Amino acid sequence: MVKQDIAADLAALPALRQWVEQACRDAGLDEAASYRLILAVDEIATNIVTHGYAEAGLSGDIALTIERTDRTLTVILEDGGVAYDPRTRSMPTALDLDQPLEERDLGGLGIFLALQGVDRFDYQRCDDRNRNILAMNLP
Amino acid sequence: MAIQVDVSNQDETTVVAVTGAVDGGSAPGLQTQLLPLLQPGGALVLNLGGVNYMSSAGLRVLLLLYRQAMTGKGRVVLAGLAESIKDTMTITGFLKFFTVADNVEQALVALRRG
16 A cells, blocks of 8 residues: 655656556556556646646645555545546537547546546545545456 | 657658657646747657657647647648557547657658658
């Protein structure tokens, strides 16, 4: 299990990805699934840093927890930024994703990649903190 | 994380090689360096063979480059895309709008063919 406080700063993203990458390797997750989880965690963390903290004039950190059972590898990100449930973001439809790039609105693309890339996504709000839970099934 | 951008010219084409991870921290710098390299009517090969990671922040840079090519009647070919990045571009509907090549040589061939 990993427990680590990470500065809510875009410069901390590579370190965050490294923690997740190491956990994926230890858990024996294949390369494609590992990439999807790393990308999902990165996208959610990027959102927390930019929208949850910076745009709201707040600062703080992100508490990273990585847990592993026989069946799943779970990454939990907790932050004290603005309350935000990524599941409330409307996902681009197949039609949206087919739009010419000239006309595409890129908002929400990161959240879309995060939510569709993991086997399970959950969000909880407790004690005035956001908790994003991302999990992959283990082989 | 810093990314490295190397620019060279081959056959009147600007070849831009990017090395590193393109994420929310590095994408703005890449955007600043990359976009001025595509002149109106010009041709650019973006060699992403040295990029092993790209988040949606990187897709946004690709989108801006694409739009710039469209409005300026320039041409862009992406070379050396990692399989994982190709997957991300497929899921988001980006891939079909780009000309892609396995490497820089093939990208130059694709540009010559028009």
